[in-house]
Amino acid sequence: MAWTNPTLSTAQLPYVPFQTVSTVGECYAAYVEPYLPAPDVVQHWNELLLAYVAQPQAIVFIRRYATYAQKQRDTLRRGFLTLDPTGFGYVYCDNSIAQLIFAQALSGRKPTLAELNAAIADRSFPVSTILSGLERQQLTFGLAPSPQLGRRGWKLSHLHSVNGGYDFDYQSTCQHLFPRGHYAWWGTPDHIYRLDSPVSPDDREKMVAHFLRTVHPANYFLSPGRRHQAGADVGENPLLLAFVNEQFQQRYGSLMTDLQGPFRVPGSLVWPAVTASTPLQLIVQAKATGKVASKKPVTVKPAADGASDPVRTSVSTSHGPVPITFEPAGEAAFKAALLARKQAIITLSLQDGSSRSEEWDASNFTADSYLRGNLLSRQSLRRAARTAAGVVAIHVTLAP
Incomplete structure (x- = not known):
């Protein structure tokens, strides 16, 4: 395990x-x-x-x-x-x-x-x-x-x-x-x-x-x-x-x-x-707005390579944060493999049980690039997190 x-x-x-x-x-x-x-x-x-x-x-x-x-x-x-x-x-x-x-x-x-x-x-x-x-x-x-x-x-x-x-x-x-x-x-x-x-x-x-x-x-x-x-x-x-x-x-x-x-x-x-x-x-009381925390989808902030501002490390929906897994397992191992391959496949598992995959062209990805920041700044991924079905898991593998 x-x-x-x-x-x-x-x-x-x-x-x-x-x-x-x-x-x-x-x-x-x-x-x-x-x-x-x-x-x-x-x-x-x-x-x-x-x-x-x-x-x-x-x-x-x-x-x-x-x-x-x-x-x-x-x-x-x-x-x-x-x-x-x-x-x-x-x-x-x-x-x-x-x-x-x-x-x-x-x-x-x-x-x-x-x-x-x-x-x-x-x-x-x-x-x-x-x-x-x-x-x-x-x-x-x-x-x-x-x-x-x-x-x-x-x-x-x-x-x-x-x-x-x-x-x-x-x-x-x-x-x-x-x-x-x-x-x-x-x-x-x-x-x-x-x-x-x-x-x-x-x-x-x-x-x-x-x-x-x-x-x-x-x-x-x-x-x-x-x-x-x-x-x-x-x-x-x-x-x-x-x-x-x-x-x-x-x-x-x-x-x-x-x-x-x-x-x-x-x-x-x-x-x-x-x-x-x-x-x-x-x-223990609510804030002045009467809310504990927003339950609306959280938008992932885009991050260019080497950006100086913090970025979120996961996509969040009304159901909570979405887990991200890599193959090879472990961010360090995956990043090393991605630097060599420069192509990956991102698979989104949706709330309705379906899934969708898309190619990730990582030709501009370097050893100094931030893996999750580059992944989560993708417009398609952020749009999917806001859909009615919603994203429940993200799996990233190297392209064959």
Whole structure:
């Protein structure tokens, strides 16, 4: 079974409900518990992730440098890979990676270590759901369709903060651990910045702790998106976090205690005392327009090769995002094959059960071209997504 990034259906994750709660227990029951992955799935991911980071040449994902000030896009670093002489490395990402793994866990998917390693090796493992043109020129890891959390009014909140609350001074060491560096560092032919010396065992533990806190399904939960709340962000409320921690201890058992070490949680950490009846007022309401999110078809923004503006990574219809698959499997493998063949066949599966195919002349496609951007900017594909039948899947193969 190949690595996939499933998009959650509205049955699996509905739009955030509008209601008022007055206690911590009510908040947990209404917004957190119904949308948690099954305990056995979380246990599987725990074993998978711990086995992965134990490998000498693991590449960990670091949630940094995903935003920029004003128009300084050259400060973005998502998808940029750094390796030390031993093969251990790290790549910068945003919170999309946590959302994508959450979607897999909530849908019950249990990938194997071999699948994870293969996705890392062929660079099909995603770092984001959207990237700038500058990032696409030098990235080594790619994109995946959005799992639609934000569009349906949700936010993924972390139990243990990714950017603080460690048993070491994270703020004073993060620049040493994860330097932004110069854009040109990754301007090598393979877009990899190579360190002169191995990462120390202590630094590696700190990097792994950041990675595990970012992606581990036992370290986050859904809460209403900030734009739908009348007050402060409940996902950051210490009382709710303390109650979620208590419930996770019961739900996942010893797993939570076992993670204290890998997460580098300080022994002095004390959660606030809470019960289900602890007061916590939360009013979740629609935006001023009365809408959670638009359900009309989303138009894909055209993107020329090397464009500097982000583009959507999937076509969306009223039924949700449309999955895109490639043959050969994996974006990196398909792109390499397309560069040689320069011709592909795009097959659209429609809602009514029919399908249609069209040729893709990729004679102008280069090694610096953005695969999904070129594919999704096609007028015929965007028109098909707006038809009554609608597109339910897209498959792209090399032309015979």
